[in-house]
Amino acid sequence: MGETTTVREATYELLRRRGVTTMFGNPGSTELPMLVDFPADFTYVLGLQEAAVVCMADGHAQATRSPVIVNLHTAPGVGNAVGSLLTAQWSGAPLVITGGQQVRAMITASNWLVNVDATKVPEPAVKWSFEPPRAQDVPAAIAKALDLAQAAPSGPVFVSLPMDDWDQEVDVDVVEDLAARRVAHRAGPDPAVLLELCEALDVAEHPALVLGAAVDLAGGWDCAVAFAEKTGVEVYTAPSAGRGVFPEDHERFAGFVPFAATAVAETLAGHDLVVVVGAPAFTLYPYAPGRLLKPGTRLVLISDDPDALARAPLGDGILSDPALALAALV
Numbered sequence: 001m002g003e004t005t006t007v008r009e010a011t012y013e014l015l016r017r018r019g020v021t022t023m024f025g026n027p028g029s030t031e032l033p034m035l036v037d038f039p040a041d042f043t044y045v046l047g048l049q050e051a052a053v054v055c056m057a058d059g060h061a062q063a064t065r066s067p068v069i070v071n072l073h074t075a076p077g078v079g080n081a082v083g084s085l086l087t088a089q090w091s092g093a094p095l096v097i098t099g100g101q102q103v104r105a106m107i108t109a110s111n112w113l114v115n116v117d118a119t120k121v122p123e124p125a126v127k128w129s130f131e132p133p134r135a136q137d138v139p140a141a142i143a144k145a146l147d148l149a150q151a152a153p154s155g156p157v158f159v160s161l162p163m164d165d166w167d168q169e170v171d172v173d174v175v176e177d178l179a180a181r182r183v184a185h186r187a188g189p190d191p192a193v194l195l196e197l198c199e200a201l202d203v204a205e206h207p208a209l210v211l212g213a214a215v216d217l218a219g220g221w222d223c224a225v226a227f228a229e230k231t232g233v234e235v236y237t238a239p240s241a242g243r244g245v246f247p248e249d250h251e252r253f254a255g256f257v258p259f260a261a262t263a264v265a266e267t268l269a270g271h272d273l274v275v276v277v278g279a280p281a282f283t284l285y286p287y288a289p290g291r292l293l294k295p296g297t298r299l300v301l302i303s304d305d306p307d308a309l310a311r312a313p314l315g316d317g318i319l320s321d322p323a324l325a326l327a328a329l330v
Helices: 007-017 050-064 074-091 135-150 172-180 191-203 213-217 221-231 261-267 306-311 322-329
Strands: 004-006 022-026 043-046 068-072 095-101 157-162 169-171 207-211 234-237 253-256 273-277 298-303 316-319
Touching (some): 004 007, 004 172, 050 074, 050 095, 135 157, 135 169, 135 172, 191 273, 207 221, 213 221, 298 306, 298 322, 306 316
Parallel strands (some): 207 273, 234 253, 273 298, 298 316
Antiparallel strands (some): 004 169
16 A cells, blocks of 8 residues: 545545535534645535525536535435425536535444434435445545536435544545546437438428527537527427526527426427427426327427436437537537
8 A cells, every 4th residue: 555645635635636626514513524624725605504505506516517515414414405405406406415424433323413324315306325335435435426416417416424534544546546537428419310300400391499407507508599590490498497598589589388288289389390408308387188299290309318318208319418419400
């Protein structure tokens, strides 16, 4: 074994090298060991209630399009945050939620401040939940959490961190390797399938484009405008997009797709081809029986979320980063 450093120092160096130097939190005693000798080049935004803390981190992550560390207090703190985590999950915010855990020697006996079944508390509001089996695995767990939070579809992840792990030693070389890794998360569309869509757009008499939040999250605003201007399609905002996805004063903007299934069909009536990009097809409320689109209307869904593609009740699907797909179409 070569040169060693503490888990705390290794974790902060990993975050520093990944450019993640802003934390939001409402810590308690189980989180204090992580915050000892807090680095001067990091920023800690303190909140007085966990739901508000997660909301602030959600907004920051969306605005910066980068992961954010959220520091919460064991089971009660994480529990208080779950409602806001569900919102962050819907908005695709890449949050790495850390929850303090009692020292490892006290976990089995379920002593005071033990987070029993820690990984289950934030489910199903997170896409991955983990407690490292050893103190030496903390930096690797944080590195994995950062990557999974950003991977499509982006969203919150959770790591439970025992409070006696931070002063343990870890190999410097291991941390160097973790800090040096870079993962490219964006994946483009199948060129052959996209060419088929181009041909369908060429022959369509009255196509429509429905845009969701993932388009803007991926930086596709300008591509969406260019696509609309080049093709002349009418552009709608998907139900519950949660953010602006297209300029509403643009001449090609046609309005908002409503929630109810029957209203969706009426709104998109007359379009022979509907291309939904970066949103489910469709998010509905309240329930109303009926077909989503009228007969004769073809649906094509482009999404970086395999689950959104799999659960769509009709139409064809293309797995792709929404912005890359729009750029390729243009």
